[in-house]
Amino acid sequence: MQGTLSLGSLLILGLAWILQAGPVLQDALIPVQENFDLGRFMGKWYELAVVSTCPYYMQDKRENPVVVALDLQQVAPDGNFTMTSARFRNGTCKHRTTNYRLTDTPGRFFHHVARFGADVDSFVVHSNYDEYAMMLLLSTEKPSGIKTSKIKLYSRSLSVSAAVLEYFKRLVREHGLSDDAIIMNQNKVTY
Template identity: 70%
Template sequence: MQRAVSLVSLLVLGSAWILQAVPVLPDTVILTQENFDLGRFMGKWYEVAVVSTCPHYMQRKRGNPVIVALELQHVASEGNFTMTAASFKNGSCKKTTTDYDLTNTSGQFYHHIARFEADVDSFVVRSNYDEFAMMLLLSIEKPSGNKTTTMKLYSRNMSVRTAVLDDFKTLVRQQGVSDDTIITNQNEGDCVSGDQVTKPVTPQPQISVTKKWKRDAMPPGLTAQEEDAGNV
């Protein structure tokens, strides 16, 4: 008997949103925005709110709930893009750079965190490009098999409209997470040149998306997120 396919229901923001289904597990489909425009998604973002099923990550974020500045850059001829994340910690500006591999599905990206042997898939589930983007991260840590779901709200500015935040809360609830646990990051200002910088995160060699799904047979997740990286 064919297994029923469940869809992640998403609240419609304003007018109807056009989404495309991305298979992750045999009984799970993630909806991403159809006709996703990578070029419009690039540029400066701020991580203004976040929630995760990883207790360690949430504890660390509560201890330093600051807005993370993100700079996304893509070279048209390359199959990846870089994200430089910057935020204040202990009075210093910490910066990390991570490479994200593009996949065969628009609005879906992949990166590997060698420190935790974790594969992470990120999905742009909703964005109007000029104001906000709502992200869903699914990850799995190996060899433990620990899985994590993380949701992040990006804004082009260091603030976000109440209506957008309310829709983000709805998305969080639809993933089975209480919206009371959402961490709203605080504005500590932009990192400036000359502040302390950390070494870039070293990415693993690019992995074929098709091979990766066959290998994992489950959505990648992350139990111990990269410290203050603010990754997609």
């Protein structure tokens, strides 16, 4: 009986350790842009392509696959930044501002989406700053604990080269998603 209790206690302790270590190990496996430079990342971007494990997000994007104009501005004195997005929807241009908090890892940021009660962990996976950036966003809704991921392709212009698009598709596949699921946003309005 005592051996059963000890084994059960060890299993519970082991499971608790795995659950606590899980996110840390998962984050350690996410490659962030080497030598990330926040200053060079700021400025105007366009969201050209997206893919997500969230069915509601994907349905919304399929119904209205428009290019989203983004403006990233650093906020003094704390160094955090804001992202203002502009998208054409239902005949009007809608703006939304999101506040991003920096982390100790350059190229990794946090923000909260109150509408869904979601904490979002964002990673700049790769960028050459002048042409494109690839982002991985991991969300956890509260209190449900539902986890989703998004991969986004940003560009400084309204198009990217075939090589950049192929690199984006490879990143999508590396994260277990299909090329067929990628939504290519369309430029329906001039910004």
